[in-house]
Amino acid sequence: MIITMAFGGGGKTTAGLINDIFFKHLGNDILCRAEDSAVVEGCSRIACTTDSFVVDPIEYDGGDIGRLSVCGTVNDLLCAGAEPKYLTCGFILHEGLELAALERVVSSMALTAKEAGVKIVAGDTKVTEGSGGLFINTSGVGFIPSGRDISAGNIKTGDSVIISGCLGEHHVAILKNRMNIKNDVKSDNAPLVDMVRSLFKNGVNIHAMRDITRGGLATVLAEMAASSGTRIELEEGRLPQNGSVRDFCSLLGLETIYMGNEGKMVFFVPPCDEDKALDIIRNDRYGKNAGVIGTVTCEDKEGSVIMRTAMGGMRRLEAMMGEGLPRIC
Amino acid sequence: MCVALPGTVKEIIDERYVSVDFSGNTVKAASGLVDVHIGDRVLIHAGCIIQTVSEKEAMEIEEAFRELGEN
Amino acid sequence: MTGRFLEDLKNYDGRQLKLMEVCGSHTAAIARSGIREIISPKIRLISGPGCPVCVTASSYIDRLTELARDGKTIVTFGDMIRVPGSTGSLYEAKAGGADVRMIYSPFDLIRMAADDPGRDFIFAAVGFETTIPVYTLMLDEIREKGIKNVRLLTALKCMIPVIEKLLCDGSGTDGFLAPGHVSVITGEKPFFETGKKYGVPFAITGFETDKLITGIWGLLKMISRGETGVRNFYPSAVKREGNIKARQKIEEYFENGNAYWRGIGCIPDSGLYLKKEYSGYDAGSRDLVKDEKFDVMCCCDKILTGKMEPVQCPLFSKACTPLSPKGACMVSSEGSCYVHYSAR
Incomplete structure (x- = not known):
């Protein structure tokens, strides 16, 4: 069966869809009240964020748009030092979408939300003309424990820069079909709640963290250097590498430092916490390949990121410009 | 423009194409410009094999270097 | 060592x-x-002038965007999409509803065209000697399979004539x-x-x-x-005699002709065009002789010929950046201006 405009009509067909797919998988005490607004408990400082997901294909190696829509928002909340609590979701379904595909996506969303320990408390569905696709928006709310202050502005000279794993896996998982290249690379889409929670629990003094999504590591670090007014120096040789991702990028003239991820975090911690942090991250299921990749060397009003290349050259990294197009030329 | 990478021929698909492996990436590559066999190291550009890669480089380069180093 | x-x-x-x-x-x-x-x-x-996107004359881009707006499907490599022409780039044409597709391998186009016989495909075939023989194999297959809905808009150039021109x-x-x-x-x-x-x-x-x-x-x-x-110094891949078969394929399909290099002008016999007997596969490549600057201050021509460094251009990193390029050298990630901008 496929989605038709009737599923968005607001009548019985819509109600059927909500019951048979959304409540079935995502249902909880708050969502199933089906009121116009969800009412939840709060706290004194909350983080809120929103993100829309339009990935094509909606199912790819290692994940799907449902898992992605939870990971993206949950990881954004974590970056503010928040404990992710509640999500809302808006579905834009395109006519022609297979109901079975929708159900797979929603069920994957439910599993990911469970893994991340968040409740989906409100939702909406619309149907538009289209060609069988699906967009999802998720908004999230997280509670920030008192005394916790995580921000790029807190980055200090001497901080160690740690990344939680290899770069580019999500991007490759999406791009490989479009470029007709086959490999075993799976998307890294993952909620990093456990990893971050155990860093806090063990007293690691995280100054700042950011999930490495679109634009890749280079873009994220360029932004962080600019907003903290520091110079970040990386060692190219210390970047954790996945050989398949590296060759995939070389084939297309791309660089792993500009490739997107959906389950990788970059942390800034004081050098005294480096070993402890690395140990904790590597013990997490999503952090096996974590590594220290550089340090914050000094203040720099404009902010700069310098990478010491394999041969000892110095290369300045800029935020990605435009869209990361495959480059055969 | 001329991005090209060496890989290894894994399979002869038909008279036009072979599959080539690059550290776990499989690319279907046109083989009409060179004679290739399974196991050959080949250079791929834009989905096409443009040359086989030989291992004689080290030797030849050393020869060139001996000559150049002598001044 | x-x-x-x-x-x-x-x-x-x-x-x-x-x-x-x-x-x-x-x-x-x-x-x-x-x-x-x-x-x-x-x-x-x-x-030097070794980035095919950078040396492509403006009329080529204009012709591509014109074909795109005319309902043809344009198939191209990544960097070509953002090069500015006098009526915008392919990127903008795409945003306006044109069908522009990006591929890694030109051979993917054969399947695309065979699956969709009602659609006209134009392949933006740019490149130097490395890429030209690839197109000949593509043409072999298109001819053998009797595919009628693919044409090439070529901007194919040879390296030696432009080097000699610089010298x-x-x-x-x-x-x-x-x-x-x-x-x-x-x-x-x-x-x-x-x-x-x-x-x-x-x-x-x-x-x-x-x-x-x-x-x-x-x-x-x-x-x-x-x-x-x-x-x-690259003998593992470069044989003294080169790839003879590849050169024979080039000669089978293409013949030399004058080519227009962005900022440099016409260099006699520096281009390759499909021979008369294959002109049915050409989308009008020989007429593209015009090359205009979109900003009179743009120094791409001097930069491409090594007479000037990117930082000496008055537009560099001011009016001209990768996000709003005035000249082709700032577009391609292989262009000197882009590379210098990234490494400022």
Whole structure:
């Protein structure tokens, strides 16, 4: 069966869809009240964020748009030092979408939300003309424990820069079909709640963290250097590498430092916490390949990121410009 | 423009194409410009094999270097 | 061994040298390696006209966008999409509803066209000697399968004529890093002959960091020994005779003709066009002779010929950035301006 405009009509067909797919998988005490607004408990400082997901294909190696829509928002909340609590979701379904595909996506969303320990408390569905696709928006709310202050502005000279794993896996998982290249690379889409929670629990003094999504590591670090007014120096040789991702990028003239991820975090911690942090991250299921990749060397009003290349050259990294197009030329 | 990478021929698909492996990436590559066999190291550009890669480089380069180093 | 070479490059203290790489992939590889900053300031590495996107005349882009707006499906490599033409770029045409698709392998187009016989496909076939033989295999298959809905808009150029043009005009270059993958096809001979004719050395060079160092070191040695002609520092891929079969395929389908290089103008016989008997597969490539600047201050022409460095252009990093490029050198990630902008 496929989605038709009737599923968005607001009548019985819509109600059927909500019951048979959304409540079935995502249902909880708050969502199933089906009121116009969800009412939840709060706290004194909350983080809120929103993100829309339009990935094509909606199912790819290692994940799907449902898992992605939870990971993206949950990881954004974590970056503010928040404990992710509640999500809302808006579905834009395109006519022609297979109901079975929708159900797979929603069920994957439910599993990911469970893994991340968040409740989906409100939702909406619309149907538009289209060609069988699906967009999802998720908004999230997280509670920030008192005394916790995580921000790029807190980055200090001497901080160690740690990344939680290899770069580019999500991007490759999406791009490989479009470029007709086959490999075993799976998307890294993952909620990093456990990893971050155990860093806090063990007293690691995280100054700042950011999930490495679109634009890749280079873009994220360029932004962080600019907003903290520091110079970040990386060692190219210390970047954790996945050989398949590296060759995939070389084939297309791309660089792993500009490739997107959906389950990788970059942390800034004081050098005294480096070993402890690395140990904790590597013990997490999503952090096996974590590594220290550089340090914050000094203040720099404009902010700069310098990478010491394999041969000892110095290369300045800029935020990605435009869209990361495959480059055969 | 001329991005090209060496890989290894894994399979002869038909008279036009072979599959080539690059550290776990499989690319279907046109083989009409060179004679290739399974196991050959080949250079791929834009989905096409443009040359086989030989291992004689080290030797030849050393020869060139001996000559150049002598001044 | 490359460690020692690198030391030599750092410690070089002879006369000021200007070395030109004439391959966009070298430009990108040099920038990514960070080598420019660590070798002796007496060795200047400058970029020549080796990025096919950068040297494509504006009328080519205009013709592509015109075909796109006319309902044709344009299939192209990545960088071509953002080059500005007088009526916008392909990117903008796409945003306006045109069908523009990006591929890695031209052979993917054959399947696309066979699956969708009602649609007209135009392939933006740009490139130098490395890429041209790839198109001949594509044409072989298209002809054999009787596919009628694919045409090529070509902007195919040869490396030697433009290098000779630079040498005639006097760019003051002491030696060239010969393009490694062009050499795979052409072999050593054309570079040998040009090197002898103009009394300059060519070092055929690969692209990985150690190969780059080796090639630059080799070129330095050739200069210091007063050698002219060519030496091959990439013999694992470049055979002395090149790829003869590939050159035969080029001759089967293409013939030489005048080509228009962005900012440089017409260079006689520097282009390749589909022969008359294959003109049914051409989308009007021979008429594209116009080349106009979109900003009179743009210095792409001088930059492409090594007469000026990107930072000397008044538009550089001010009016002209990768996000709003005025000239092609700022568009392609292999363009000198883009590379310099990224490494400011």
